[in-house]
Amino acid sequence: MTGGKKDGSGTSRDAELSREERRAQALRANLQRRKAQARARKSESKPLNNNESEGS
Known part of the structure; x- marks a missing residue:
């Protein structure tokens, strides 16, 4: 590997x-x-929230 800083x-x-x-x-x-x-x-939690509200 060559030093890029040394040769400018x-x-x-x-x-x-x-x-x-x-x-x-x-x-x-x-x-x-x-x-x-x-x-x-977010999309996974939406159906769970809908199912909970239907059960109440």
């Missing part, structure tokens, strides 16, 4: 940028996954 070619800057892009992509994917899980929980 900017490779470390490129690596840092791509790392930030990957991190941003991972955060977006995580957010979408969490939203999907929340929606699934």
Whole structure:
């Protein structure tokens, strides 16, 4: 592995940028996954609430 900082070619800057892009992509994917899980929980709880009100 070569040191991008030592030769001044900017490779470390490129690596840092791509790392930030990957991190941003991972955060977006995580957010979408969490939203999907929340929606699934919300839709699962609706039928249970309806059944409880019918029994009363």
